[in-house]
Amino acid sequence: MGCGPSKSGESDMGKSEKLMKAALLIQKWYRRYSARLEARRISAWKIYQSIEYAGEQDQLKLYNFFNNMLAFLPPDQNSNQHLSSVITARFTAGGTAVTRTESEQELLKHTDYTTIRVTSSYKGPRLTFPLSRYQLTTLVEGFKRGKTLHARFLLELLHNTRQLLKTKANVNVVNLNITKQLTICGDLHGKIDDLFTIFYKNGLPGPDNPYIFNGDFVDRGNHSVEVAALLFACLLLFPNDVHINRGNHEDSVMNMRYGFMKEVLNKYKDHGTKVFTLFEEVFSWLPLATMIDKKIFVVHGGISDNTTLFSLETLDRHKYISVLKPPYQIEGGNSEANDSGKPKMSEIIEWKQVLDILWSDPKTQLGCSPNSFRGGGCYFGADVTDKFLRSNNLKLIIRSHECKRDGYEYTHYKQVLTIFSASNYYEEGSNKGAYIKLGQDHKPEFVQYMTTKASRGRNISIRQRVGIIEASAIRNLKERIFASGLELKQEFQKFDPENTGRLHVMDWCCAMENVLHMELPWRTLREKLVDVDADGKVIVTTMFDFCQIHCNFTTAQEGPSLTETLYRNKDSLGTIFRIIDKDNSGSISMQEFEDACDILSRHIGHEISKEQVVDLARCLDINKDGQIDFNEFLEAFRLVDQRPRTDEELVSLSLTSMSDKEADLLSRSSGSTVNII
Numbered sequence: 001m002g003c004g005p006s007k008s009g010e011s012d013m014g015k016s017e018k019l020m021k022a023a024l025l026i027q028k029w030y031r032r033y034s035a036r037l038e039a040r041r042i043s044a045w046k047i048y049q050s051i052e053y054a055g056e057q058d059q060l061k062l063y064n065f066f067n068n069m070l071a072f073l074p075p076d077q078n079s080n081q082h083l084s085s086v087i088t089a090r091f092t093a094g095g096t097a098v099t100r101t102e103s104e105q106e107l108l109k110h111t112d113y114t115t116i117r118v119t120s121s122y123k124g125p126r127l128t129f130p131l132s133r134y135q136l137t138t139l140v141e142g143f144k145r146g147k148t149l150h151a152r153f154l155l156e157l158l159h160n161t162r163q164l165l166k167t168k169a170n171v172n173v174v175n176l177n178i179t180k181q182l183t184i185c186g187d188l189h190g191k192i193d194d195l196f197t198i199f200y201k202n203g204l205p206g207p208d209n210p211y212i213f214n215g216d217f218v219d220r221g222n223h224s225v226e227v228a229a230l231l232f233a234c235l236l237l238f239p240n241d242v243h244i245n246r247g248n249h250e251d252s253v254m255n256m257r258y259g260f261m262k263e264v265l266n267k268y269k270d271h272g273t274k275v276f277t278l279f280e281e282v283f284s285w286l287p288l289a290t291m292i293d294k295k296i297f298v299v300h301g302g303i304s305d306n307t308t309l310f311s312l313e314t315l316d317r318h319k320y321i322s323v324l325k326p327p328y329q330i331e332g333g334n335s336e337a338n339d340s341g342k343p344k345m346s347e348i349i350e351w352k353q354v355l356d357i358l359w360s361d362p363k364t365q366l367g368c369s370p371n372s373f374r375g376g377g378c379y380f381g382a383d384v385t386d387k388f389l390r391s392n393n394l395k396l397i398i399r400s401h402e403c404k405r406d407g408y409e410y411t412h413y414k415q416v417l418t419i420f421s422a423s424n425y426y427e428e429g430s431n432k433g434a435y436i437k438l439g440q441d442h443k444p445e446f447v448q449y450m451t452t453k454a455s456r457g458r459n460i461s462i463r464q465r466v467g468i469i470e471a472s473a474i475r476n477l478k479e480r481i482f483a484s485g486l487e488l489k490q491e492f493q494k495f496d497p498e499n500t501g502r503l504h505v506m507d508w509c510c511a512m513e514n515v516l517h518m519e520l521p522w523r524t525l526r527e528k529l530v531d532v533d534a535d536g537k538v539i540v541t542t543m544f545d546f547c548q549i550h551c552n553f554t555t556a557q558e559g560p561s562l563t564e565t566l567y568r569n570k571d572s573l574g575t576i577f578r579i580i581d582k583d584n585s586g587s588i589s590m591q592e593f594e595d596a597c598d599i600l601s602r603h604i605g606h607e608i609s610k611e612q613v614v615d616l617a618r619c620l621d622i623n624k625d626g627q628i629d630f631n632e633f634l635e636a637f638r639l640v641d642q643r644p645r646t647d648e649e650l651v652s653l654s655l656t657s658m659s660d661k662e663a664d665l666l667s668r669s670s671g672s673t674v675n676i677i
Helices: 007-072 078-092 100-110 133-144 151-165 192-202 224-237 252-257 260-267 272-284 309-314 345-359 382-391 462-483 485-495 505-516 522-529 540-544 562-568 570-580 590-604 610-620 630-636 647-657 660-669
Strands: 171-174 181-185 211-214 242-245 289-292 296-299 368-370 378-380 396-399 408-411 416-419 433-439 445-449 547-549 587-589 627-629 639-641
Touching: 007 462, 007 522, 100 272, 133 192, 133 224, 151 224, 151 272, 171 242, 171 309, 181 192, 192 224, 192 433, 192 445, 211 296, 224 242, 224 260, 242 289, 252 260, 252 272, 252 570, 260 272, 309 345, 382 396, 416 433, 462 485, 462 522, 462 540, 485 505, 485 540, 505 522, 570 590, 587 590, 590 610
Parallel strands: 171 289, 181 211, 211 242, 296 396, 396 416
Antiparallel strands: 181 433, 289 296, 368 378, 408 416, 433 445, 547 639, 587 627
């Protein structure tokens, strides 16, 4: 009898080896698949963030332009006098320190709510003051049913909030020895479903459940009014247990561009101006920061190398209805200015303190430098953080201001913590929201969530979710490409002097970054934006074939077409529209449209002829009533993708437009799914 291995033993070993190889192959495939999905998600994220910060930078440039233009408008032209008065009223009255003693009575008179009648047809929540916990619950339930708070109740709520905030210090103080615990929320940006999720998971505020809301609760989302009303109601009901810091979007100038002003005027047509004026007044009284046990500093943006607690605690925060411009007038009309009429350095330093804490971002580089990406505030390094914490005997800075994919992120060796509470900020599924639970040990615990349709029964795969996010990001990027078409073509010519229409991939990537100033993975994005030939060279003309524009106005002169010019500056033009639309009707006259285009042409340094503007205005005035609706104007300049779609793009498009039931059936038929919550 031999002692060699049996045939069955050899067979088993062979099977095991095959199974191991198969498992390793599957594991390798899955890792590559996951890595590709992650790369696509990161690319989409960078697109969204670059476009968002570029928009904020454009708004700052537009605001600076208006202030400069006011100083040089000829006073002897009726048209310019009209524009000057309108711009001054809309853009700069809140940007400087006006005489508060003289405007107090005027403010109360202008925002009076006692004469506003609540009709029997109103079925929304009703408020009486002082508020009760039952009324807060009723307000929450009313907003969940989609009800709008009546203008009378909202104005009364804002007046009571203003009176309370006037008694608050610039820096809130919280003692965990008394409260034992604390919940800290970041940006909400009008996403009321996220606020409902927080209250559902964590409970309503109260003496045993205190909260800090760290700014940016308005703009971008569709329910900024409701979010602000709920937070202010919580503050009035529990003034010692609810703390609200100001964010960079609690600002009159930002509200003109990013949706809050438009939302207020749409929801309160008859009393919109009253409501918006009072909101901006309330925002100017919001505290700037919160100190927890003298160990944790909570602020919306961040710090700079010049930030001092003493300055923050002693400055007059009410002067800054908009922090995007330093104050040139001081209370009572006595400007602390020198003989040239310019403010003293002390005024600039004080204003810079506020600007920095609302706009700044932490960065890996050491030191402190201007925040060129956003256009306001600064970048501060770990050394700046460490010095600030040491000099004030602090342990941690908690801030918000930046969207994070997981809802939170540590930086600067865990000395800076960013918290962001608006889930699906860029697109459904783009990021989680989170809030912080803080105990007496000062160790943050995080609660994450994603308030999406998926959590209400719609299950789609991770690949489909990434496809939706990516498709939306690419659409936004294509709009930026279209708006910079002329500059891109000129840049391509530098790399292609023989006009072959072909570029090496590296040259194409350099040209894209040189013109768009967006640090994106252009090599990865290339297949989504442009075709290549058999030699692997980019066919540059195909990059402009993906879309068409509804209105196609051209110009005979060299330079970008009128269509391209207006589309590129449509956000700035929208801000100008809202400024010169004096009655907040949402429509402007032909003359006002011409004035808007005139301001825009001076802002961008590119002349738009009056003949072109008149022709454009006539085409946009579809019903020929002499008025132009801005929504119709934007619709006329909507980009439409003309390229054939891939199967994945079709799935992504269908999932974003079809009903929940239809999407659920489609996702089930596509194989295994993962529910992202």
